[in-house]
Amino acid sequence: MAKARQERAEITRQAILDGAAISFDRAGFHGTSLTEVVGHAGVTKGALYFHFPSKEALARTLMDEQFQVSEGVPAIVNPGLQTVIDLTHQMAFGLQTNVRIRAAIRLVVEFGSFTDPDPSQYNGWIDTCGDCLTPAQERGDVLPSVDVHDLATMLVGSFTGIQVASHVRTRREDLHARVTDMWTFLLPGIVPAQRIPLFHPAGSFECRALLGLPSPDSPKPTAG
Numbered sequence: 001m002a003k004a005r006q007e008r009a010e011i012t013r014q015a016i017l018d019g020a021a022i023s024f025d026r027a028g029f030h031g032t033s034l035t036e037v038v039g040h041a042g043v044t045k046g047a048l049y050f051h052f053p054s055k056e057a058l059a060r061t062l063m064d065e066q067f068q069v070s071e072g073v074p075a076i077v078n079p080g081l082q083t084v085i086d087l088t089h090q091m092a093f094g095l096q097t098n099v100r101i102r103a104a105i106r107l108v109v110e111f112g113s114f115t116d117p118d119p120s121q122y123n124g125w126i127d128t129c130g131d132c133l134t135p136a137q138e139r140g141d142v143l144p145s146v147d148v149h150d151l152a153t154m155l156v157g158s159f160t161g162i163q164v165a166s167h168v169r170t171r172r173e174d175l176h177a178r179v180t181d182m183w184t185f186l187l188p189g190i191v192p193a194q195r196i197p198l199f200h201p202a203g204s205f206e207c208r209a210l211l212g213l214p215s216p217d218s219p220k221p222t223a224g
Helices: 002-027 034-041 045-051 055-070 081-097 099-109 120-138 148-170 175-190 193-198 205-211
Strands: none
Touching (some): 002 055, 081 148, 081 175, 120 148, 148 175
């Protein structure tokens, strides 16, 4: 009986997060009301307050969820530069297909809406990138003159700006192409020339297969 109650409570909690994601994705933090959240979630306000004491608590929970994309990094035997490239494409895919990730990233970008802005979301991504780039540099895949932390900080800032511009211009339809451009232009400045061919700006074969993306060399479909 207790297990059944716990399962029902978790189902309700997830419904609330789904409803909040829809609202935050459409209207941002200030433009979202808890009435709209419960309407999308199909629950009562009492149920919402049982799980989340405030709209900000809801927002912070969704913001924390964005790190699910990088959960598998610690299990990778030899993380490196291609790991970071693939993570940016995985995040791009999430932004295109997952309303929770879209809502989380919009909330992070709007972090100034909060009374006490929290940089931990950005710092978490910077740390994840740095944890992959440090062994890459030790293997000779990143130039020794490059400061890995500065590179990781620049990557997170660049991706943030690229996805915002892509959202405004194409509703993120071109996001993978723009991320590929970022890496194509960046690699010659951070990787020894003879090692550049080892890396795939459009994502590794395994990454693209996992995300269901076509090979970057595949011909574009023709209208007909």
